[in-house]
Amino acid sequence: TQLLEQSPQFLSIQEGENLTVYCNSSSVFSSLQWYRQEPGEGPVLLVTVVTGGEVKKLKRLTFQFGDARKDSSLHITAAQPGDTGLYLCAGESFGGGTSYGKLTFGQGTILTVHP
Amino acid sequence: NAGVMQNPRHLVRRRGQEARLRCSPMKGHSHVYWYRQLPEEGLKFMVYLQKENIIDESGMPKERFSAEFPKEGPSILRIQQVVRGDSAAYFCASSPAQAITDTQYFGPGTRLTVL
Numbered sequence: 427t428q429l430l431e432q433s434p435q436f437l438s439i440q441e442g443e444n445l446t447v448y449c450n451s452s453s454v455f456s457s458l459q460w461y462r463q464e465p466g467e468g469p470v471l472l473v474t475v476v477t478g479g480e481v482k483k484l485k486r487l488t489f490q491f492g493d494a495r496k497d498s499s500l501h502i503t504a505a506q507p508g509d510t511g512l513y514l515c516a517g518e519s520f521g522g523g524t525s526y527g528k529l530t531f532g533q534g535t536i537l538t539v540h541p
Numbered sequence: 542n543a544g545v546m547q548n549p550r551h552l553v554r555r556r557g558q559e560a561r562l563r564c565s566p567m568k569g570h571s572h573v574y575w576y577r578q579l580p581e582e583g584l585k586f587m588v589y590l591q592k593e594n595i596i597d598e599s600g601m602p603k604e605r606f607s608a609e610f611p612k613e614g615p616s617i618l619r620i621q622q623v624v625r626g627d628s629a630a631y632f633c634a635s636s637p638a639q640a641i642t643d644t645q646y647f648g649p650g651t652r653l654t655v656l
Binding site: 430432461466467468469470471474514516528529530531532533534536 | 545574576581582583584585586589597632634644645646647648649650652
């Protein structure tokens with residue numbers, strides 16, 4: 427069974443601070459995705475990383491995929507109250523000889539940014 | 542282009558009743574995934590279906606739960622004789638194919654409450 431350990435579970439910071447969320451596993455994933463979920467809604471994809479060592483930037487968000495494709499991080503610079511939400515990492519499994527999109531999710535990080 | 546549709550958004554059932562959750566994938570998507578989310582937790586994979594076929598149901602309880610994706614119409618997740626522990630948010634996601642980088646688009650979810 428593949429597991430993704432996401433940390434921290436809760437994060438409460440002031441506007442303008444930086445933060446990093448981590449996603450770790452002992453398993454290798456074909457890709458890793460980061461989602462943001464608002465209360466009462468479904469997850470919305472932020473980014474997909476596929477190549478080991480890959481770094482992607484989305485405005486103030488920086489995503490990194492570990493060289494061994496077992497871990498990832500999300501770094502937010504100068505957090506704003508609008509960044510408040512649940513952040514989820516999800517790894518996509520190799521399905522034997524046929525890869526398919528079954529996702530293994532981390533437990534999530536509830537981020538609160540205070541004005 | 543309409544997104545993934547789920548209905549109902551909220552469903553209340555008494556113990557022992559049946560719950561039927563519907564998911565209409567995005568136009569052109571033939572792959573559907575169902576996930577369950579308990580409060581303040583990440584999503585857990587339940588089942589992966591293509592049209593008229595169940596590809597992987599390894600995350601679905603063997604009793605009382607069933608899923609289908611008929612040739613015509615939405616995908617249905619059916620829970621018979623519901624119990625309080627079935628209370629959760631159920632999300633479906635769809636993708637156009639099973640390539641590694643194909644994004645899964647999530648619906649808004651159905652919140653099931655069992656009284």
